[in-house]
Amino acid sequence: MNRLPEEKPLEVVRNEIRADAESARSRAPAQPARKPPKTASNTAPAAALRDEFSIPELSQAHFTSFLEQAFAALLRRPPDPAGFDAQMRLLVQGRSKIEILGNLRWSPEGRDIGVRVPWLLPRYVLAKCMRIPVLGYLLEWIVCLGGLPRIVRHQRAADTYHSARHHEVLSAFRGLQLELEAARTEIARLASGKVELGQRLDGLNDRSVQLHAEIERAAIDARELRHLVLSMNHWLASLRQNLSALELAEADQARHADALHADIASRVLALDAGR
Template identity: 40%
Template sequence: MSPDRQDDYLERVKAEIRLEADAARTRAPLPRRDPPPRRPRSTQGDGIERERLDYSIAELSGPHYIAFVDHVFRAVLKRQPDDAGSTMQIRLLAAGAPKAEVIGNLRWSPEGRRIGTRIRGLLPRYVLAKLARLPVIGYALQWGIAFAGLPVLLRHQRAADTSVAAGFNTIADAQRDAGHRLDEVQATLRTEHDRRSDELRGEIRRLQLRVDDLERRAHEFQLRADSLEGRTGAAAHELGELRQYVHAANHWIASLQRSLGDLEEGAAAERDSADAFAASLPEDEGVAAARRERHRAWSAALAERLPQAASVLDLGSGDGAWPEALAERGFDAVGVEANAHLVARAKAGRVAQGDPAAALARCADAGLDAISVSASVLAADPAATVELLGHARRALKPSGWLALRCEREPHRLAAVDGDATRWSAWLAATGFQTPAIVRDGDAAIVLARRGAGGP
C-alpha cells in the first residue's frame, strides 16, 4: 500500500472514531474545557484564505474526488480551479495516482512556486509518488511500501471493526429511542383521537336535536302557510279593488295638478296685467315735481346721518326715482322692485326685478350702511313685517340706519298705510333706536338707527 493511501485510510478511521466519540459525549456528556478561540482568517467571500500559506498534508487530503481537487486549488494556488487544470488532476486520480502527487503537481507548478505555499510532509511523499512511476524501480518501490505498511493496515482494520461495531450500537440505541418516542406519540394520538371522537359525537347529538327542532318549526310554518293561503284569495281581490282606487286617485291628482298649474299661470298673467296697468297710470306733473323735491329733502336728511359713498339698499323702488335721488347724494344705492314694468322704466343697473323681502333675506350680516323700505313693501301680515324688520337689523352695520318711506306712490294700485307714527312705534318695538319722523305734508320718512343689542 502506498503511503498516501495509508494516510487516506488512517484519516477516514480517525474521522469515524471522532464521530463515535461525539455521539458518546452526546449520550453522556462530560465536563470539558472549551478550546481557545481561533483567530479569524481573512477571506473575500469566496472561501479562499488568501493570507494563509502554511498547511499540513492531512488538511489538504481530507476531501475526495472533485471536492479534493477544488480544495487543493483554493489552498495552494489561491483561486478557483480552471476547467483544463481540474480535468487533468481528476484524470490522474482516476488512474490511481496518490493525492500527494496531485498536491505536489500544483505546489511545484510555475504558479505554485510563485505563490510559495508551505505544505508540511509533502516533499518526500511527492518524490516517492514520482519514483513509483519508473518502470522497474517504481514497481519494487511500491512492493516495499506495501509490505512495510502491512502492520499499519492491520491496525487500521481492527480500528475500523471497532468503529463499525460502535456505529451499530449507536444505531441500535437510536432505534430503541425512536421506538419509545413512537410509542409515546401513538399513545398521545390515541388519547387525542378518543377525545375528539367524544366531542364529535356530542356535536352530532346537538346537531340532531337542532334538526329535530327545525323540522318541528317547518311543520308549524307549513300549517301557518296553509292558513295564510286561504286568506290570500280575499286579499288579492281587495288588492285589485284598491289598485283601481289608486289609479283613479292618481288620475284625479294629475288633473288637480294641471288645474293648479293653470290657476298659477292665470294668476301670474293677472298680476302681470295689473302691474302693466299700474305702470301705465299717468302722474300729474305737479305731484311728480313735489315728489322729486320731497326725495331731495329726505336724501339730505339721510346724508346727515351716513358717511360718504354709503351703501344703501332700497326695497320697493317703483320707477327708480328714490334710488336716483340717493345716487345724486353720492350714495352707492341700488333698488329691488317686484313690478317688471316699473323696473323697465328705471335707470339701467339701478333697480333689479325681484321680491324685495327675499332679496333682503339674502344679504350678508352687517354689510349695509342703510336700508330704505317703501311702506308698500310691508305686508298686511304682522309676522311677515316683523320678520322683514329683523332681517333689516341683521343686514345693517352697527351704525346703520333704516329709512321707512310713507308716501302715496303714483304706480301702486293698493292703498298704502302712510301712518308714520304707527310705523315709528313698530321700529321701536323691533329693536331700532328712537325713530325720527321727517314729514312733508301727508308724506313722511321715518329714520331709525340700528339698535346696539342682538344681531
C-alpha cells in the first residue's frame, strides 16, 4: 500500500481547498474587494439575494440547472464560461454536488459574499478528505456503507424519477406519432386535392385556349364588319350626293316648266286681247 504523506490529513485537505480556491480565483473575472451591492445583481433571480440557503435547496436541481442555481445563490451572478466548464468537468468526473457547492462557497469570491449554507463545511471537508490517496478510498467506503440505506432510497427515487421521465417521453413520442400520422393524412389529402386542382387547371387551360380562338374569330369578324360598315357609309354618302343632285335637277326642271307655262299663258292672253 502507498504510504500517507507526512502532512496531517486535515492539513492536506486545507491545502487542497486553498489550491481549488486559487484555481477558481484565477478562472473567475476580477471582482471588487468589498461585498457587491444588491443592485449589481439584477440579472440573478430574487432568491439569489438571500443570505442563507440549505443544502437540499441548492442540490435539488441537476446538471446545468444545478450549476446555474449554485452560481446565482453562492456568487450572486450567472456562471462565467471558464468557471462553468471547470465545475461541469468535475460533475462529469463523478464529483459530488457538495464538493461543487464548497468550491464555489469557499472560493475568494464566495468567501467575500459570505452566503451561509449550514452543514456545508463539514461535508465539504469530508468530500475533500475522500480525495486523499488510500485514506480517501477507505473513508469513501465507510461513508458509502454508512449511507447505504440512503443511497438505496435515492436509487429508488431516481428509478421512479427516470421511469416517470421515460413515461413522459413515451407519451410525448406517442403524441408526436399521432401528430405525424395526422400530418401524413393531411399531406395525402392535399396531394389528392392537388391532383384534382391540376385536372381542373388543365380543363381551364383547354377552355382558355378555346376562348382565345373564339376571341380571335370574333376579332376577325369585327374587322370584316367594320370594313362592311365603312363601305356602307361610303355608299350612303354617295347615295345622298346623288339624291341631292337629282333634287337640284328636278327643281331646275320645275322652274323651267313654270317659266314655260307662264310664257304660254302670257301669249294666250295677248292673242285674246288682239282679237
